[in-house]
Amino acid sequence: MAESALKVFPMRLTPGMELRTSLQDFVREKGLKAPFVMTCCGSVTKITLRFAQKPDGGINDIKTFNEHFEITSLVGTFSSELLEGCECHLHITLGRADGSTLSGHLVGDAIIFTTAEVVLGECTDAVFTREFDEATGFDELVVKPRKD
Numbered sequence: 001m002a003e004s005a006l007k008v009f010p011m012r013l014t015p016g017m018e019l020r021t022s023l024q025d026f027v028r029e030k031g032l033k034a035p036f037v038m039t040c041c042g043s044v045t046k047i048t049l050r051f052a053q054k055p056d057g058g059i060n061d062i063k064t065f066n067e068h069f070e071i072t073s074l075v076g077t078f079s080s081e082l083l084e085g086c087e088c089h090l091h092i093t094l095g096r097a098d099g100s101t102l103s104g105h106l107v108g109d110a111i112i113f114t115t116a117e118v119v120l121g122e123c124t125d126a127v128f129t130r131e132f133d134e135a136t137g138f139d140e141l142v143v144k145p146r147k148d
Contacts, residue, residue: 002129004123008038011118012036018113019044019071019110024078024088032148033080034123037090040074042116045142047094065102069094071116072101077141089130090139 009030014021027035048064076090090106127146130139 004034004125006061007122007124008121009122010081011120012111013042013116013118015112017110017112017116019112019115019116020090020108021105023120026120027078028077029090031124032078032120033076034121034126034128034143037074037076038119038121040071040116042071043113044069044071044094044110044116046111047069047092047108048109049092049102050107051104062107064082068113069096069102074106074118076106077128079128079141124135
């Protein structure tokens with residue numbers, strides 16, 4: 001798949017909403033087949049992250065943080081199987097009050113503090129799925145042409 005037309009979905013999430021769940025719900029409601037995060041900024045008061053794969057192949061660490069963070073970046077894709085409950089693949093970078101950052105795979109519990117201004121895009125000529133990749137040991141993104 002070389003190129004695709006694009007649809008854009010701007011939105012604002014409000015205090016108390018859970019970021020990941022809210023985005024997954026939106027994708028399901030709209031029936032999006034190849035959605036991805038274009039941009040996001042805002043703030044959270046709690047978040048659960050999974051950290052990078054350990055070089056020895058060991059279990060990834062998962063940790064919940066209860067502090068105020070600025071969302072400085074959110075990137076990732078949602079597969080079409082999301083309509084059937086499949087997970088999304090989101091990475092987030094957060095800023096702390098002292099200027100340091102924290103980043104990882106967004107697992108959940110990302111509770112919006114003041115706002116989350118999100119723009120989702122959808123490749124209208126594609127379908128995103130996930131298939132097991134023996135080389136990585138994970139379900140990885142597969143891009144297919146849309147047939148509908």
